[in-house]
Amino acid sequence: MKKSPKVNEVNEFLEIASDFEDPLEVIRESLSNSYDADATEVEITIQNQPNGSDIIIEDDGDGMNERDLESFFDLGNSRKTDSIGYKGHGTKIFYKSDRIEVTTVHDGTSYRAVMDDPWEKLNRKELPEYELTKNSVRSGNPGTKIRITNFRSGYGFDAEELTYNKIHHYLKWKTIAGSTAHYLGEDMREMEIAVTLDDAIDDTRAQLVTSNRLDFPAEQLEPSEGEYPAERMCKHYPAKEIDIEYEGGETTLQIVGMVGGKKTRNELPTYGRHSAQFGIWFAKDHIKVERLNEAVSHDNEFLHFFFVANCQDIELSANRENIRNKASPVYQAVKEEVEYYLSKVTQDPWFKSYLETRKQADRQRRTADQQSSLKDRRERIEKMGFEPDNKAEVLLGLERAAIEDQSLSLSVEDFDPNADVHAILRQNGRLRNAAVHQTLTGLFEEEVPLENTDIAVCWTHGDPAELKEYERNGYFGGEVSLQLEEGGLQYHNDDSRYIEIIDVESLLTSKAVPTADD
């Protein structure tokens, strides 16, 4: 006996509609549908409502016939074959609302389909129905108007967050409104897109009007003046169509892009942070889907690049956020081709000069930083005199003291800042092991073994109370007795050891103030 698996229709609709959270995805769907219907103008209106938002999409496209309307409401029954929306999932997002009204004129017939309470019914496990009426009209004025009442966004989403700015950037980054097809000289139809938000959502302007083209910022091959000369540099890399053969077929890759500095990138719309948007994009229908930033090696930083690699043979996941056929030979072949193309871009002498400009500017900024930091340091010296703040400077002080007072008969012969016993001094002709610290307390704090130390060199003794504590509590099982007046300390462990203390500050009779050389 053969049995067919069954589908619970209501649950399927619920599932698919729930997959989409963002009302902006409604716009993405609608724009693609309008473009496919040869529309030249699309108007989108969003009004804030107490339980959600009303979304109205109107276009002057070819309209839908009865069969198209069925696809519009059906699940998995799209009439498209390869372009976006071929799974017939997209419009099901509209089911998250209180009412769907579609009015469409196609070939002299006007159709009106109304579905009431789709979301409520689905949640009651009831399959919503739509009422379809049709009338003959004068041909010549086709088009479609879709009105979604009380569209429910995902949790935590508020229609008020939908500013013009956000919608604009979303359109350019995530929908066909951000198509780069025009760079490929394709027969691309221009489509004017107008978005109107009611004042409760955004009253900063009356309307947003844009096209279905994403234009790169103007080229600027030379560096600018100023602190960040590379920030407005920009080069366009001309669109290229590459035929690719792979095991099992052939496909076409269309690739176009630009390289640019931060200021250039800021001229492009961005949906989210730049770091989340720039890089190498795979696209289908010229709508960006997923990035392949590893196509540029790590040291080149993907952030400087914006490339769109369009291929109709990549397949998308149901929510269109990911590529589904990554394991396929076609994806692998396209990916390799993209990587190869980008390897040429990263070896382009212009790109290298751009990086070089950045590097030089960075160097100049560092020089400037150095200047101000050096100025601070010099001022501090003028004011405070010599004051070591590391071990090497303590030794520098010691050497200076030895020069000032020849009778000390001291010189530094060797210095290893990473060793416990940092320096080897020559004292009265003999080599002696010295631990060097800014303060004597530092020697104990760093838990230096004293067994091989002949001399403790320090700038000052440090906190006498702390030193007393070592005297009181002992040091690594041994005892310490300080004889600071005599310039030494006694360390008793298994053995007894006398360690000479050289306190450099007291050796330098007067704080030397160097004369400025400028």
Place this chain on the structure above:
Amino acid sequence: MIGADRVGVDPLTEYFDASMMSVSSLTDYNITKERYEAYLETPIKERELFEPFNGVVFADSGGFKFLNNAEIDGSDFEVTMNQETVYDIQKALGSDIIVNLDHPIAPGDSHQERVQKAEQTAENIHEFLNLTRDFEGAKYLTLHGYNYSMMTEFLEVITNEVPLGVLQEGFDGIALGSLVPKKDNRDALIKAVTDCREVMNDWGFENWPLHVLGIASRAIPILTALGADSFDSSTHLHNAINGKYNRSMMEQVPLDDVDFTECDCPICQSDLLVDRMRGNTEYQKDVLGPVAMHNLIVQKRELADLRQCIKQDGTDALIEYLEETFSRDKTMRQYAHKVVNQSLGGYF
């Protein structure tokens, strides 16, 4: 080809048109004095064994061995190796192209060591030019260094001993040496050859051919595009020894996986040699000999294509060649891009 009559293949003079010899290949191998002397008795091309080979014999001086040994070791034959002996051997081999005895530098050499080696080489050059006045073949001047400054310095030291005019008059080409330790560092090779061409230009050697000593197959297309004219390579042999059959200059496959019908070279067209390459012969040399020859033919054919691309007007053909050769080779393609950008006008 040697022994062509025995294996029933037409002479492959088209492919076997030049041979590289090194003086050190005689002196370094543990042969007897008698064998050594016998070897030098008759010039290569006059030996019956090599009939009808009439290609070019390029005899290196063996100076590269200075990297490993303090001196070329001629002690087995009671011969003191110096410029004069080296030239005598080159002459005895019947060489068509010779180089002076040089002291190649090593990557770890100090500045002082490099200068010293250049000074030693300069003395040899002086002597070489005296010795070779009547030599009828071509003379290549060895040049050592990894970049423009090192090569310039080398020439400055040389011209302290031998005036530039004498160098220009006395030599016919440049043999760029010391690159073997850097053979796997493509960036270094590209830099060396690019800079060498620049140095040649600045020193009045711009019309001379440039031979790159000891650098082999995979780097060849790139270095050729940058202006190197000839190479000496034993990659075809080494590949064969390792059981590798060249599908192209870039691609080798294990001998066991080869479909010989896919290749139209005279070796793979010979039933006898294919049978041998399949292992149906007693001696391993009879298996690998034809493989080596096949590998050489593949390389030579590809080089001929490459030359053809270079000869064409414009750079498109050469760029296309590099594209085809390297587009799927992730490790090499960045260098191909570098060459396209540096010498061929770039992609964009």
